[in-house]
Amino acid sequence: MKNKIRTRRLRCLAALSLALAAGGVAAAEQGKLLVWVNKDKCFDAWVGTAERYTKQTGVPVKVEATIPDFFHNAAAAGKGPDVVIWAHDILGRWVADGLLQPVVPSQRVRDAIDPQGWQAFSLGRKLWGYPIGIEAIHLIYNKRYVNAPPQSFDDVVALDKRLAPQNRKAILWDLSHIYYSWPLLAANGGYAFKSREDGWNANDVGVANAGAQKGANLLARLVKDGVLPNGASREEAESAFLEGKVAMTIDGPWVWDKLKDANIDFGTAAIPRVGGKPGAPFVGVTGAMVSRASPNRKIAAEFIENALLTPAALKACNADKSLGVPADLRVRAELASDPHVRGMSEAARNGAPMPNNPEMTYFWAPMETALEGIVEGRKAPAELLGAAAKRIRER
Numbered sequence: 001m002k003n004k005i006r007t008r009r010l011r012c013l014a015a016l017s018l019a020l021a022a023g024g025v026a027a028a029e030q031g032k033l034l035v036w037v038n039k040d041k042c043f044d045a046w047v048g049t050a051e052r053y054t055k056q057t058g059v060p061v062k063v064e065a066t067i068p069d070f071f072h073n074a075a076a077a078g079k080g081p082d083v084v085i086w087a088h089d090i091l092g093r094w095v096a097d098g099l100l101q102p103v104v105p106s107q108r109v110r111d112a113i114d115p116q117g118w119q120a121f122s123l124g125r126k127l128w129g130y131p132i133g134i135e136a137i138h139l140i141y142n143k144r145y146v147n148a149p150p151q152s153f154d155d156v157v158a159l160d161k162r163l164a165p166q167n168r169k170a171i172l173w174d175l176s177h178i179y180y181s182w183p184l185l186a187a188n189g190g191y192a193f194k195s196r197e198d199g200w201n202a203n204d205v206g207v208a209n210a211g212a213q214k215g216a217n218l219l220a221r222l223v224k225d226g227v228l229p230n231g232a233s234r235e236e237a238e239s240a241f242l243e244g245k246v247a248m249t250i251d252g253p254w255v256w257d258k259l260k261d262a263n264i265d266f267g268t269a270a271i272p273r274v275g276g277k278p279g280a281p282f283v284g285v286t287g288a289m290v291s292r293a294s295p296n297r298k299i300a301a302e303f304i305e306n307a308l309l310t311p312a313a314l315k316a317c318n319a320d321k322s323l324g325v326p327a328d329l330r331v332r333a334e335l336a337s338d339p340h341v342r343g344m345s346e347a348a349r350n351g352a353p354m355p356n357n358p359e360m361t362y363f364w365a366p367m368e369t370a371l372e373g374i375v376e377g378r379k380a381p382a383e384l385l386g387a388a389a390k391r392i393r394e395r
Contacts, residue, residue: 157227
């Protein structure tokens with residue numbers, strides 16, 4: 001699967017390079033707005049919002065689906081859209097390469113949006129985007145097998161023993177990507193990079209501190225004791241949950257529609273506690289950013305504030321593809337009765353926005369090597385995490 005995705009991406013980048021060379025990539029035009037968005041992020045709803053805005057204002061707005069590398073390469077060539085809608089964790093790279101325009105939201109919009117969203121789009125004491133939706137991985141449980149979500153991993157172990165006579169496991173999640181196991185390492189104070197007022201201290205790496213080791217030791221013990229089956233990919237973990245082979249998983253709101261389509265009565269909750277502290281996932285925030293190459297920066301900001309971020313547009317987006325937790329506090333209050341949103345909200349409150357500094361690029365590979373070693377029991381978690389920290393610092 002990874003190789004197929006990588007191949008498609010390389011083909012897309014090759015096509016983009018040819019298009020740039022030939023001058024065939026769409027470029028923003030004066031008086032017209034071009035918006036690029038991930039096809040999976042309520043694309044159809046944004047198209048409808050753009051059409052309504054055009055009818056109301058006379059400003060033509062076109063919404064196109066794309067991938068982040070398209071924006072990076074197009075914007076670097078002075079082309080591409082006025083507005084790009086994407087997750088905040090890519091922010092540092094785009095800011096460092098001079099591709100984005102800082103934004104100055106109106107006080108009305110500032111007050112309407114969760115501070116955690118603004119935190120995600122802050123870098124160097126400036127704001128670089130308007131938050132739309134907040135996502136975090138969380139505990140998902142099948143109500144057929146679990147009456148109430150476990151509060152701690154000790155409870156998970158107890159549940160696994162109760163389910164054993166049914167030839168069913170308590171929990172399984174993707175053990176091939178550190179993103180899904182990170183909440184255990186961060187629960188007691190592990191961190192990727194130390195946050196500071198103006199962004200991140202890229203030289204202060206906290207992946208091997210005492211808190212991270214505590215979570216890694218728990219993970220190793222869960223695998224060694226057979227509570228957590230070894231070697232699962234995201235697809236395998238998802239299939240096991242869909243088939244009822246496991247009662248719980250750790251995943252994001254992007255799987256909710258699939259679970260509903262499978263007629264699974266599921267609940268969501270915070271990630272169980274590690275040594276008395278709640279699991280702390282990375283929080284991702286989707287937002288709208290303005291390209292520095294845009295000739296329509298004022299119109300772009302007006303469109304974002306008065307069209308994309310209106311409650312009606314956000315609710316239409318959420319009905320199309322779940323926003324997770326809406327960043328707009330008014331819309332969130334209206335969805336408060338949704339138990340799935342409540343459970344994920346709790347998980348997100350326990351976490352923190354994923355670092356958006358460019359150095360975050362160097363976090364993943366060393367940590368996934370460490371994760372593999374922890375799961376396989378090759379060396380002590382402290383040694384594996386220490387090696388990962390060294391690689392991240394020496395990037």
